[in-house]
Amino acid sequence: MAKRAQTTRVGISDVAAKAGVSLATVSRVMNGNLSVDPQIATRVRATATELKYQPNPTGRNLARGKTDTVGVVVPDLGNPTFQSVLRGVSRAAALDGYRVLIADSSEVSSEESILASEARRRCDGVVLCAPRMSPAELEELAPSLYPMVLVNRTTDATSSPSVIVDYGKGIQDLAAHLMELGHTRLAYVAGPESSASNGLRLAGLATFREANPSIEIQVLPNGSTFEDGYNSAAAVLDSGATGIMAFNDLTAMGLLSNLNERGIRVPAELSVTGFDDIPFARYTTPALTTADVPIVEVGEQAWRQMRDLLNSPEGNDAGASTPEGVTRTFSPSLVVRGSTAAPASKAQ
Amino acid sequence: MAKRAQTTRVGISDVAAKAGVSLATVSRVMNGNLSVDPQIATRVRATATELKYQPNPTGRNLARGKTDTVGVVVPDLGNPTFQSVLRGVSRAAALDGYRVLIADSSEVSSEESILASEARRRCDGVVLCAPRMSPAELEELAPSLYPMVLVNRTTDATSSPSVIVDYGKGIQDLAAHLMELGHTRLAYVAGPESSASNGLRLAGLATFREANPSIEIQVLPNGSTFEDGYNSAAAVLDSGATGIMAFNDLTAMGLLSNLNERGIRVPAELSVTGFDDIPFARYTTPALTTADVPIVEVGEQAWRQMRDLLNSPEGNDAGASTPEGVTRTFSPSLVVRGSTAAPASKAQ
DNA sequence: AGAAAACGAGAAAGCGCTTTCTCAACCGTT
DNA sequence: AACGGTTGAGAAAGCGCTTTCTCGTTTTCT
Secondary structure, X not given: OOOOXXXXXXXXXXXXXXXXXXXXXXXXXXXXXXXXXXXXXXXXXXXXXXXXXXXXXXXXXXXXXXXXXXXXXXXXXXXXXXXXXXXXXXXXXXXOOOEEEXXXXXXXXXXXXXXXXXXHHHOOEEEEOOXXXXXXXXXXXXXXXXOEEEEOOOOOOOOOXXXXXXXXXXXXXXXXHHHHXXXXXXXXXXXXXXXXXXXXXXXXXXXXXXXXXXXXXXXXXXXXXXXXXXXXXXXXXXXXXXXXXXXXXXXXXXXXXXXXXXXXXXXXXXXXXXXXXXXXXXHOOOOOEEEEOOHHHHHHHHHHHHHHHHHOOOOOOOOOOOOOOOEEEEOOEEEOOOOOOOOHHHHX | OOOOOOOOOOOHHHHHHHHOXXXXXXXXXXXXOOOOOHHHHHXXXXXXXXXXXXXXXXXXXXXXXXXXXXXXEEOOOOOHHHHHHHHHXXXXXXXXXXXXXXXXXXXXXXXXXXXXXXHHHHOOEEEEOOOOOOHHHHHHHHHHHOOEEEEOOOOOOOOOOEEEEOHHHHHHHHHHHHHHHOXXXXXXXXXXXXXXXXXXXXXXXXXXXXXXXXXXXXXXXXXOOXXXXXXXXXXXXXXXXXXXXXXXXXXXXXXXXXXXXXOOOOOOOOEEEOOEOOHHHHHOOOOOEEEEOOHHHHHHHHHHHHXXXXXXXXXXXXXXXXXXXXXXXXXXXXXXXXXXXXXXHHHO
C-alpha cells in the first residue's frame, strides 16, 4: 500500500499513542461510551483536540455499516418542486445528523433505476421522486431500495412509505371555488400526460363532475412550462369556458401573460387559477388564485418517514408494529387572490 | 461483530467462491485490470451478473482512499442562485462519475466552517459558496479544505481556484446602457451589505463614476428579496433618479410591482434594471432589462476546476504546472428588454 | 475474609474492498 | 537442456475505524 508522506492525516492511533491508551478507548471516548474512566476520557478528549483529530468517516462507515447519508433521487434538479423537496429533506435530515446525496437523472428516465440503486448503495436509504417511472418498474425496484420513501407515488404490492400531495382534492377545491363564483363552463389546461400528478388532477376533476353534473369541464392538453401556458391561450379562448384551471402557477402565469397581450381582462372576462402557490404567484397582475402545496414540508415529512424506517427494528417485513406502508397525505389549500371573480354574464 | 442473518448482501467473496477464483481476481476484473486471463475474466463477470453482485462503495472508498463524491456548501438552498450552482456542479460531476453531497448552512454562517470541514472529510473535495464569510475566516479555513474550489470568492494568501462572476462589469454595462439612453441621474438599490457580490457591484459603480463624472449615482441601501424591492419604491422616488439599477431581478420585480400600483409608468417615467436574468425576468410587465449571469455554467466550471485539482499530481504546493489558483471569470451580458428607455425629459 | 459480581481497558477480529508481494507456471533464448 | 524473463493469479497486508472478547482489578455481598 502506498505510504503517504508527511502530511498523513492524524488518525485514531496517533491520539491513542499520545494519550497512552488503546485505540479501543479512544474510539469509546469519541463515541460517548460511558464505560470509560472520566479522568481518562478527559485526557483523551484533550489529546484529540490538541491533535485536531477528526475521525475518518469512511472508516466509521465501514465498521458501523452505515453512512449517515440519505440519497434523494430527482428527475430534474431544475424543477422548483424537486428543489423544494430536496431542501425539505436536506434540512430535516441535517437536524438528525444526516447528509443528503443528490441523484439527478436529468430527465433521462431510463437511467433512473440505475441511479437510484447506485444512490442506495452509497447511502442508508433513498427518497425517490420518480413521477414518470412506470408502476411496473417502480414495483420491481422498490424491494431492492429498502429503506425507501416515495414522494407523490405509492406502491401497491410492495408497501413503501409515501408522502403524497392530494392534487385531486386541490383541483376540486379550485373547481368548487369557480363554481361558487357562478362559473358553469370550466376548462382544465392539463399538464404533461405522463405526469402522475396530472393524472391525479384529472381524477379529481372526474369526481367533481360526478358530484356536479351541471358544470361543464373541458380538458385542454398542454404542458408544464410558462411557455406552454402562454401558448395555450388560443385553445383556452376557443373553449368558451369562463373559469380556467391551469396545471400549475407557471402555466397560469404564461396564460395570464398572453391574455394580457390580447387585452383580455382577468378576472373580468376570464377567471384563471394556478396550482402550487409558488412565491411569485402573489405578485402577478392580477395576483393568482391558486392551491398552495406545502412542498418543502413534503420533503421534511419524507425525511421523518425515512428516519422511522432507519430506526425501526431490523426485521423489515415483520409484523404490524413497523412503520411500513405509512402514507402521509398533504392537502393543498385554496388561496383566493385577484385572478378569479364572478363570470362577466352574471357579474354585470 | 454482529452477524447479519440470511439477507446478507452478496459480497466479493461470494463471487470469488462461486467462480472458483480469489478475491483479488474478482477485484481485478471488476476494476478492468487487464492482467487477467480473458477467459477467467468472462467467467467472473458472468458470475457477478448471475449473483447480482454490486461492489460495496464503502469498502472501496476505504481501500482506495477516495469517495467519488464532492461536497457543495451553500448558505441557503432556497436561493435560486445556489440552486443553480448546485445543479451545474451536480450535472457536470455526474458526467465524470462523481456524486454531490449537499451541505446547507441554512444561513447560519457561524456553522459554515464546521459544515464545510465535515463535508470535506466525507468527500474528495469541496465547492464552497460562502458569500458572507469573513476573509480572515476563509483564509484560515482554505488550507484544511484542499482540494477546494471557491464560487464568487477569491483567497489571497492561500491560492485556491475560483469561479467568479464579474458583477462589477455587469453593473457597469447596465449603467452605461442607461447613460446611453440619456439618463444622467442614476440610483443603485443595493443588496445586503455583507454580500460580497454587492460589494463587487459597488466597486464597479465606483469605476464607472470615475470614467463618467457627469453621471450622478446614488446608492440606496436595501436588501435582496422581492419584498425588499417592493419596499424600496419610496426611497427610489425620493432620490429623483430616472435610471434605477436594482440589486437583482427579484428586487427589480418588487420595485416594478410597487411602481405599478402607484401608477408610475415604466419605462416612460422611470427606467428599471435587474440583475441575473432569472427565467421570470422576460415575463414581467414590462419585460426586465437585466444582466444575464450564466450561473449554471459557473457550477459546471467549478466542477471542472475541482476535477483538475483531483487529477493533479499529489504534491499540492509544488511548481508552476499545477492548476492552483486558477480563476475563471464569467462576465454577465447585457439583456435589453422593455423596462428601460430614454428619460421622460429627453424623450418627450 | 473469601468468593462472586461488576467494572474498565487492552487485544484482536472484523467491516468489504484494493493492491502490493510472492511464487508457480510458462515463454523464448543460447 | 538449463536459465533469465514474463505472465497471471493467489496470499496477505492493509485502509481507519468499531465492537466483541478477554482478563486483570476493584467493589460488593454473605
